[in-house]
Amino acid sequence: MSEKYLEIRNITKVFQTPEGGEVRALDDVTLDIASGEFFILLGPSGCGKTTLLRSIAGLEYPDSGEIILQGERIDDKPPYDRPVNTVFQSYALFPHMTVGDNIAFGLEMENVDKDEVAKRVEEALEQVQLAGYAKRMPSQLSGGQQQRVALARALAKKPKVLLLDEPLSALDLKLRRGMQVELKRLQRETGITFVFVTHDQEEAMSMGDRIAVFSQGKIVQLDTPVEVYRRPVNAYVADFIGETNLIKGTVVSGGISLPGGNVLPTDQLAADSVIPASGDVTVAIRPEDLVLATNGMISGTVRDVIFTGDSVRVHVTVGDVEVIASLASYGTEIPEQGSKVTLNPEHRAARTVAS
Amino acid sequence: MTAVTTPPKKQAQRGRPGQSSPKLAYLPIIFLAFAIGVPLLIIVVYSFLEKPSQGTGVKWVFTLENYKALFIQEKLDGTTALDTRYIKVLWTSFYYSLLTTVVTLVLSIPVAMWIATRDARKRNLLVALVTLPFWISILIRTYGMRQIVADEGPIGKFLGIFNIEWSILYSPPATILGLIYVFLPFMILPIYASAERFDFRLAEAAYDLGAKRMTVVRRVILPSIRPGVISGIALVFIPALGSFLQSDMLGGGKTNMVANVIANNFGQARNWPFGSALAVLLIVLTLLFVLIMQGAAQRRGDKVELV
Ligand SMILES: Nc1ncnc2c1ncn2[C@@H]1O[C@H](COP(=O)(O)OP(=O)(O)OP(=O)(O)O)[C@@H](O)[C@H]1O
Numbered sequence A: 001m002s003e004k005y006l007e008i009r010n011i012t013k014v015f016q017t018p019e020g021g022e023v024r025a026l027d028d029v030t031l032d033i034a035s036g037e038f039f040i041l042l043g044p045s046g047c048g049k050t051t052l053l054r055s056i057a058g059l060e061y062p063d064s065g066e067i068i069l070q071g072e073r074i075d076d077k078p079p080y081d082r083p084v085n086t087v088f089q090s091y092a093l094f095p096h097m098t099v100g101d102n103i104a105f106g107l108e109m110e111n112v113d114k115d116e117v118a119k120r121v122e123e124a125l126e127q128v129q130l131a132g133y134a135k136r137m138p139s140q141l142s143g144g145q146q147q148r149v150a151l152a153r154a155l156a157k158k159p160k161v162l163l164l165d166e167p168l169s170a171l172d173l174k175l176r177r178g179m180q181v182e183l184k185r186l187q188r189e190t191g192i193t194f195v196f197v198t199h200d201q202e203e204a205m206s207m208g209d210r211i212a213v214f215s216q217g218k219i220v221q222l223d224t225p226v227e228v229y230r231r232p233v234n235a236y237v238a239d240f241i242g243e244t245n246l247i248k249g250t251v252v253s254g255g256i257s258l259p260g261g262n263v264l265p266t267d268q269l270a271a272d273s274v275i276p277a278s279g280d281v282t283v284a285i286r287p288e289d290l291v292l293a294t295n296g297m298i299s300g301t302v303r304d305v306i307f308t309g310d311s312v313r314v315h316v317t318v319g320d321v322e323v324i325a326s327l328a329s330y331g332t333e334i335p336e337q338g339s340k341v342t343l344n345p346e347h348r349a350a351r352t353v354a355s
Numbered sequence B: 001m002t003a004v005t006t007p008p009k010k011q012a013q014r015g016r017p018g019q020s021s022p023k024l025a026y027l028p029i030i031f032l033a034f035a036i037g038v039p040l041l042i043i044v045v046y047s048f049l050e051k052p053s054q055g056t057g058v059k060w061v062f063t064l065e066n067y068k069a070l071f072i073q074e075k076l077d078g079t080t081a082l083d084t085r086y087i088k089v090l091w092t093s094f095y096y097s098l099l100t101t102v103v104t105l106v107l108s109i110p111v112a113m114w115i116a117t118r119d120a121r122k123r124n125l126l127v128a129l130v131t132l133p134f135w136i137s138i139l140i141r142t143y144g145m146r147q148i149v150a151d152e153g154p155i156g157k158f159l160g161i162f163n164i165e166w167s168i169l170y171s172p173p174a175t176i177l178g179l180i181y182v183f184l185p186f187m188i189l190p191i192y193a194s195a196e197r198f199d200f201r202l203a204e205a206a207y208d209l210g211a212k213r214m215t216v217v218r219r220v221i222l223p224s225i226r227p228g229v230i231s232g233i234a235l236v237f238i239p240a241l242g243s244f245l246q247s248d249m250l251g252g253g254k255t256n257m258v259a260n261v262i263a264n265n266f267g268q269a270r271n272w273p274f275g276s277a278l279a280v281l282l283i284v285l286t287l288l289f290v291l292i293m294q295g296a297a298q299r300r301g302d303k304v305e306l307v
């Protein structure tokens, strides 16, 4: 993305822990977010996602670095002076106000006139499909509905950037799927830039235009979902995004020697794989990229067969490691436990990754 | 007494595990009913009886004279005139109590908020400090107060250095100071109880939505601690209205509150029926106040329990 809308420049934030130690929650983070983008911050618990979001909102002040929105520095401004709003993980609805008053609150702070407030509250409620709920108290709503109100409250302000901190994590799976689709639609319709925090890689891939994968306060990879999935920069990303077999091997002439005496020819690896002249490498192969073959390149013994409905997962012991192949549940002959099988990587999707 | 709570979330309201049997509550309820009901009944009955021509006690003759005497004075020449003495005493009590309530409220909100934002260990310590005065008898504390505010006490001595005259003992300011001192913990504790439960993420959400500091306090924090504020007002204003010790020991009898007049009628003045009538009036006014508070709380959707 070339267009600069929201720029995060070398943000660092160190927390002092009560035990006297230090936590580097954000470590020199730099990234650009384009206007109208659905941007995902993805990473495991404690990697600094919330800290970055709160820094953009103004609820946390970074130790160093700059945050620039449309060419203007905002990192030294208080939260109420930033055209940015947040949907909190805990929803943080005001319990003593009705749904309508909750949404109106932010508009009243901008001195929007009364009729306009009423109109925009109505509009926001319609956007989240809660028309007619204005008079309810938050405690009279289900978790999913409260979540929508929190969304409506932030959307009603028409922010330049909407920050969402794991907004769906408290919802059950089905509701969550529905909300994912709805959020995506809302983002398209409003054209508002979304910065969405999640630790769920599936959610990240299905929703994001781009994903920044975090680890310990640093961005490890920043790319589109397809790229992050297909071309993980290292073993950490490969393992965190989707499921991957990470197999350690050694470079030999014409290929990579894998456990159990198997050799994977170089021409079977992704064309852009970086293969050193010699030494140890890690090969990443997605389970769905492995197929059963009669004379395949990787031979082993079936240890477990697990039927999951749409696929069959076959755990194969290859030398001293276990490799998982995910096979289509129809049209494939399912091997028996204990039988000897051989596997082939398909589509040249296997690749070497930095460990 | 009123206790205010925000309406509980729609949860199981009966038969929760751990809920004790109502039988255990019977004994104290019966005791309380007896201890409150019987004296109340006696007071009400006495207030409609005549005073015996000699000695204390009552004469079993029905009369409304005691109530009339609260407002009307019979002169020696037989004419009657409006008697404002007792209205004034009531007004003084009301005014002192109101002042005490307002001052303790203004002092307590920041203190309670401050305590509520400390970490758990400090919080417990600070709450213990607030309750520390309860460890010492109110009588002793009021004696202590008398030493402090005395003309020759520490304040007086200190101000004397600057040639500032200090003489408030046995005057209304000393009474009011005594009331504020005694009732301050009763305001801080319920407000703290509410403030402690306040979810500070709500304040962050308000900031995020564009509210400035004072708006956050006014529109988010204060409404959230309102149950505690209402409880505090009730816990301070009502007992202050009937307080006796401060005006007696610090006000020096010059500034009588209604409880002093009532006590005097049961004591030196030996007019039990009139003292009873004044007590009934005080109870009625207190009840009126409770009802007003309850109305105010209910309009805002809080649940108020009246005992
Ligand atoms: N106020 C604070 N004081 C001390 N340490 C903090 C504070 N806030 C966050 N941290 C630490 O900073 C690190 C990053 O926290 P952050 O909340 O940003 O993580 P996160 O990526 O949002 O995690 P999660 O997915 O669990 O929400 C963590 O190690 C956390 O313990």
Ligand SMILES: [Mg+2]
Binding pocket: A049, A050, A051, A165
């Ligand atoms: Mg977080």
